[in-house]
Amino acid sequence: MSIDPRSTEPIYVQIAYWLENEILKGTFKADEQVLSQYALADMFNINPATAAKGLTLIADEKIVYNRRGLGKFVSPNAKELIVEKRQTKRLEPLIRQITEEASYLKMSEETLIKKIKQAYKKAGEFDE
Numbered sequence: 554m555s556i557d558p559r560s561t562e563p564i565y566v567q568i569a570y571w572l573e574n575e576i577l578k579g580t581f582k583a584d585e586q587v588l589s590q591y592a593l594a595d596m597f598n599i600n601p602a603t604a605a606k607g608l609t610l611i612a613d614e615k616i617v618y619n620r621r622g623l624g625k626f627v628s629p630n631a632k633e634l635i636v637e638k639r640q641t642k643r644l645e646p647l648i649r650q651i652t653e654e655a656s657y658l659k660m661s662e663e664t665l666i667k668k669i670k671q672a673y674k675k676a677g678e679f680d681e
Contacts, residue, residue, distance in 0.1 A: 556597045564599055568607025573616065573635045576627055583629045587617055614638065 556567050572587060581587050588596065593604035608625055611617050616634050617625040628634065655665045 556599060564597075565603050565606035565610060568593060568597065568599075568604055569610040572607065572611055573639075576616065576631050577635055581627045583627050583631065585627050586623070587625050587627060589624055 556564055556571075558564065560567065562570075572581070575581050575587075587608070590601045590605040590608055593599070593607070594601040597604070608617065612619060612625060614634060615628055616631045618628050620626055651669075652665070
């Protein structure tokens with residue numbers, strides 16, 4: 554993943570999202586250290602303060618925790634927190650939008666479900 558400076562999503566949010574994805578993929582496991590703000594800044598060629606803001610965002614959500622003097626570490630329940638947050642704050646609003654649009658277009662439930670299944674299959678099998 555790369556950071557898109559043209560995105561409407563602030564860079565620090567993109568950093569937090571990238572870190573969440575890495576936790577979900579298992580790159581960073583429970584109680585393992587995540588990249589520092591300086592490593593993230595170097596990796597994505599951004600300001601360290603911006604990277605720190607992304608780390609703070611997921612720390613505020615208890616996805617990572619701080620070990621004084623050592624850095625940020627993945628919380629034991631980080632995956633569950635990320636899944637719950639994304640289902641509630643990202644996926645459910647998208648589902649509402651899709652179903653409303655399908656309703657405006659007079660698309661049947663069966664057709665909508667078929668299209669969702671096709672899109673899900675195309676998205677690939679998410680490696681757990």
